[in-house]
Structure formats: C-alpha cells, structure tokens
Amino acid sequence: MTAAVGRVTAPAVLMYHSISASTEPDPHRIRVHPDRLDRHLGLLRRLGLRGVSQTELVHAVDRGEAVGLVGLTFDDGFEDFLTTAVPVLARHGMTATVYVVAGHMGATNSWDTGPQFPIMTAAQVRAAAAAGHEVGSHTMTHARLSGADPGVLAAEVGDSRRLLEDVLQAEVPGFCYPYGAYDAAAADAVRGAGYDNACVTGDYAPGDRHTLPRCYVSPRDTRAHISARLIRHAARIRRPLPAAPGR
Ligand SMILES: [Zn+2]
Secondary structure, three states: OOHHHHHOOOOOEEEEOEEOOOOOOOOOOOEEOHHHHHHHHHHHHHOOOEEEOHHHHHHHHHOOOOOOEEEEEEEEOEHHHHHHHHHHHHHOOOOOEEEEOHHHOOOEOOOOOOOOOEEOOHHHHHHHHHOOOEEEEOOOOOOOOOOOOHHHHHHHHHHHHHHHHHHHOOOOOEEEOHHHOOOHHHHHHHHHOOOOEEEOOOOOOOOOOOOEOOEEOOOOOOHHHHHHHHHHHHHHOOOOOOOOOOO
C-alpha cells in the first residue's frame, strides 16, 4: 500500500445545487453558471482527479481504491441537472449523484420562500439515471430531520426511498439530509431504511458513512477557491470510513 492510499481516507465531495445561466435572483446562493462548472471540472482533470457519484466514491473507499477520485453531488433534483449539468459532466467524462426531493418531482422547490424552479419529473429522473448518474434521496418534502419524530422520519426517509426505487426500478443507496440537519435518530432512520451512505452539508470529520462531509461550492467560486477547498478538506479529514455494514 502506498502512502497516498493511506492518506486519502475520505476524499473530498463537492456540493452543488442548481446549474444554470439564469440571471434571476439567487438569494440562497445555490446557482452556479454552467461555464463555471466546466472550469471546475477542467481543474479537477488537470489535478489528475475524476469526479464520480457519491456511492461509487464510497465503494471505492471501501476497496482502498479512491485515490484520484472526487465526489460530485447536486442537491434538490432541479431540472437543470439534466438539461445543463449532465452535458458538462459528459464533456469531462465524469458522473455525479443528484439528490432528488422525491415528493416534489414534476413540481418546484416550494419548500423555499424564494424563486421557484422546476424539479425533475419522474421521466427526467429516469433519464438522469440512464445517462449514468446516481439518483439519491433528499427526503419527500425537504424536511428538517433533526428533532423530527419517528413518524416523520419514517415517511421522509423510507417513503422517499421506496418512491424513487419505484421510479427507477433499481436500488437507491444514497441519501442526503436537507439543510445538513441530522441527529442520532435521523442517522439511525437512514441506516434502518437500508441506505448504504448519506451525506451532510458541512466539511468536517465524518461520524460514519451515514454522515459524510461535503464542500459547499458557491456561485462565485473560481478554480482557486476549489483548489483551496480541496486542500482544506485534505488537511481536515484524516480518519478512515468505518467498515461497510454486513449486506
Ligand atoms: Zn436541499
């Protein structure tokens, strides 16, 4: 085993939301221009890194083969993932995970008070998967899961997985906590619903594979910002992921 393998124990995961050239207001700072995403992915390639889906990344970590990989994730399941992000990803030969708010397929991000944008329909979610990307769950309603009661947890975590599995006719291994809000009960519900892995929204040492850290990408991040985030992540994350649960 090389020193590099030992060092890359929890590779960086970049967190995007909407990828769009729209100039409409973006009060929550979740929209990255496709040209900017293109520059970010070009930077990864120049650094010898390849972007992959979160589950591919976690499984590569399990095998000790994650050197050179970076996770790419897109939250909420906006329609522009399929129309705008997927072509950019394809140009760079990279894959990603899109975390879909399952109860909002074919609707909008009405959990936000700000501007409304379309969420992928079930057919578009299938198209994203057919293009080689992972579809993960981001609950039914974009609920805040920390402090949620057991009934809410079961519905948001379990029902969203069943709904997406029904849409995809395939297993859904990945989950993402809305607002990055979780507690022990929420993580237990995610594990109990059968998810293989789950991620939060902050970049700090992970508790386990169901609370994996990510690096937020802001609408104005340049290549230098992305480099700095990757370096900061490498300095912060030194702990290996716990072993995979028995399957
Ligand atoms: Zn979200």
